[in-house]
Amino acid sequence: MNRRRWLIHLVLRALAYRKGRTLLLLAVLAMASSLATALGIVSSSMEKRVAEEVRKYGANLVIFPESARLDIGSGGLNFGVVSEPAYLQQSIVEDALIKSELKAEVSFHLRGALHLKDADIMVEGVNFNDIKRLFPWWQLKGNWPAAGETVIGNDLASRMKLKTGDIVELGGGNKMRLRISGIVASGGEEDGLLFVALPELQQTLDLGGKISLVRLMVTAGGNTLKTSASDLQKLLPAAKVTEVRQTARTSEGLLAKVKLLMFMVTAVVLVSAGSSVAGTMSTTVLERSREIGLMKAMGGTRWEVMLIFCGEATLLGVLGAIAGYVFGSVIAQFITKTVFSASADIIPWFAGISLGVSLFLALLGSVGPMISVFKLDPVRSLRGE
16 A cells, blocks of 8 residues: 555544544534635625615716806806806717726716707707616606607606607707607606607707716726726816715615625634634644654654644545535525525635635644644653653
8 A cells, every 4th residue: 555545544544533523623614614605605695686776776977067157247246157068078988988997887868958849848869778777767658769769758748748659840950850659757857858869869969979968887896986986087077977876885885894794703703613623633633642653653754644634634624615615505595585585696616715714724723733743752652641
């Protein structure tokens, strides 16, 4: 029998001979690695769940031009402020978004006034595919528009006595003749607007390549929403980048606190598990002092004896990791279904985290006992001293 097979034989026989301590160590390592796996999977699932919930609120960042303002007055008299429409160049905004490397859904908007039935109405040019992604709460009666069609807000349709299928003629720099394909209700300002395709409105208003507003749904990531807005502001000095509301920031802050709590709980459990492993391994060394002394007396070097204990710790770590990943995945599924009413994702790479935690605890807890093995005097150990 060669040395490698002999080493494996010794490790397996040693673990089998002390079944009680072996099962105890396996239980401790499995518990620690399963907790790390479960909390990691739950944290990842929570992040995705929060991101999905925040998306339902629509855009969380807006970009709009700095309006040209002129103070009217003389001496100590101030007659107010006159502002004129200002626009952003769509291509400049697109370049800035590319440079910022933000993960975001983007919607470009252009708003202007057009003439309809002896009245001026507000018309907004949009990309309807972007609208469907960013504003999922819009209630549409009818269909999303195709070429030559438009969508009208519920309040505007009631005021102008329009319905789905009607033809509207809009006057401006150029005439537009569109068919109403649907009526939208959102409970907001959209109910008083008429929506058309962005290129068509740009052409009608003679504002080719110009936009008046950009809405972004920024995906939560390494950067906070405030940092994302600041980075974009530096790339767009002629624009104003602001948060729509505090919902996303609040969700991000809450998620960070929950993750911190999970990390602290995991850290406490890992420290406790490491102490338990170290205590159990130290007791094992004391019980096997004569065995260790006999191996050294028969010609075994200190490093070879230490290798036996290292092999035992490694095998326990691997077995504990396998059990920990399985139990951790089950626990994560239970938590997510009970608390969030959703299924947790199966994340294979968490098996590596489970293995790393289990091996780290097993080997770290064996450092002290291995030093004792290294220093053990075979003569004194065989005498029972």
